[in-house]
Amino acid sequence: MRLVKLDLDHAPYDILIARDLLTQVQHILPLLPQKRVAIVTNETVAPLYLPQLQVALEANGVQVQAIVLPDGEKYKTWETLNLIFDGLLGARAERKTTLIALGGGVIGDMTGFAAAVYQRGVPFIQIPTTLLAQVDSSVGGKTAINHPLGKNMIGSFYQPKLVLADLSTLDTLPPREFSAGLAEIIKYGLIDDLAFFEWLEANIDVLMARDTDALAHAVEHSCQNKARIVAADEKEHGQRALLNLGHTFGHAIEAGLGYGAWLHGEAVAAGMVLAALASKELGQISATDLERITALIAKAGLPTVSPALGAERYLDLMAQDKKVDAGKIKFILMRRLGESYIGELTVPVIQAALTAGCA
Numbered sequence: 467m468r469l470v471k472l473d474l475d476h477a478p479y480d481i482l483i484a485r486d487l488l489t490q491v492q493h494i495l496p497l498l499p500q501k502r503v504a505i506v507t508n509e510t511v512a513p514l515y516l517p518q519l520q521v522a523l524e525a526n527g528v529q530v531q532a533i534v535l536p537d538g539e540k541y542k543t544w545e546t547l548n549l550i551f552d553g554l555l556g557a558r559a560e561r562k563t564t565l566i567a568l569g570g571g572v573i574g575d576m577t578g579f580a581a582a583v584y585q586r587g588v589p590f591i592q593i594p595t596t597l598l599a600q601v602d603s604s605v606g607g608k609t610a611i612n613h614p615l616g617k618n619m620i621g622s623f624y625q626p627k628l629v630l631a632d633l634s635t636l637d638t639l640p641p642r643e644f645s646a647g648l649a650e651i652i653k654y655g656l657i658d659d660l661a662f663f664e665w666l667e668a669n670i671d672v673l674m675a676r677d678t679d680a681l682a683h684a685v686e687h688s689c690q691n692k693a694r695i696v697a698a699d700e701k702e703h704g705q706r707a708l709l710n711l712g713h714t715f716g717h718a719i720e721a722g723l724g725y726g727a728w729l730h731g732e733a734v735a736a737g738m739v740l741a742a743l744a745s746k747e748l749g750q751i752s753a754t755d756l757e758r759i760t761a762l763i764a765k766a767g768l769p770t771v772s773p774a775l776g777a778e779r780y781l782d783l784m785a786q787d788k789k790v791d792a793g794k795i796k797f798i799l800m801r802r803l804g805e806s807y808i809g810e811l812t813v814p815v816i817q818a819a820l821t822a823g824c825a
């Protein structure tokens with residue numbers, strides 16, 4: 467088993483990574499202030515993984531309530547959040563009842579937000595079951611729901627007590643979802659870890675074959691990198707924004723095509739290529755670096771060419787992004803391969819990157 471510690475002064479916690487963690491409830495039991503939990507999951511994940519977890523907890527005398535939500539980003543809403551509260555209040559869940567999120571990032575974000583506000587805050591454990599959730603959304607304490615006027619606009623920072631990344635759950639993950647997780651993994655290499663980027667180049671084929679050791683290394687390393695960045699800047703006053711590499715372009719792609727057409731990870735992948743093209747335009751990375759980035763992303767089963775929405779539309783969509791600071795669009799750019807920074811781009815550079823990077 468691999469262990470990554472998130473060293474937050476006020477609330478440090480462990481991220482455990484291994485196969486078959488779901489039934490190893492000895493990691494959960496000592497953290498429960500009361501032998502009572504509510505597992506929040508969805509209709510896809512429940513039949514696959516809820517019974518094992520529930521049986522293992524009940525065998526240890528834990529009272530378990532399951533709250534099964536509809537599946538999909540479109541349900542990451544106030545209405546669905548309220549279904550969690552209906553379930554908790556209906557069963558008279560208490561302030562010491564622990565909420566367990568069992569699912570991908572949608573379930574993790576919603577359950578975390580519910581835990582942050584139910585009775586002004588109850589304990590919360592993450593059991594992420596997608597690759598993206600294991601390397602990204604379950605780590606760092608951002609929780610949210612969507613609003614019709616913006617994604618993740620209603621939420622809070624609320625840290626879990628524990629993250630259990632059970633690699634066996636990835637066996638059932640559809641290939642597109644698996645690749646979407648790889649996009650965020652590649653991102654960690656590009657942010658500040660050339661050695662990890664090179665490890666990924668050497669191991670992308672075994673990773674795509676979902677080899678356990680390779681996956682364990684990739685998840686552990688990604689969590690370490692994210693944990694380091696989050697611990698230094700929990701509430702995103704500065705360097706945490708590096709985690710948005712590829713995301714400003716990516717969000718424009720997602721919004722421009724209509725949410726759901728491309729997966730978030732797919733849009734981030736193409737967005738990282740655009741960020742690389744802009745960085746090359748600025749003379750900061752070479753044509754060879756750009757090729758290496760594009761080749762790795764392609765081998766991960768991800769798009770490298772962005773949709774031709776037109777530069778005007780991209781600029782419009784990016785200006786609406788929430789990471790806009792006093793009218794200027796912030797971009798995460800590459801100073802060199804494996805080293806990114808928070809910068810700004812002029813319109814001609816953005817246009818040049820889009821010309822080179824769109825279909």
Ligand code: NAD
Binds near residue numbers: 646
């Ligand atoms: P998701 O939660 O929608 O899961 C993707 C699909 O896979 C769903 O249909 C889900 O039911 C299914 N699934 C989950 N586990 C499975 C398994 N083991 N086997 C088979 N199918 C499985 O999507 P996601 O990519 O995990 O998460 C995306 C969400 O995460 C977005 O809402 C995004 O805003 C959020 N997010 C949050 C953070 C954060 O820091 N909090 C970071 C990144 C993303």
Ligand code: MG
Binds near residue numbers: 650713730734
């Ligand atoms: Mg992301």
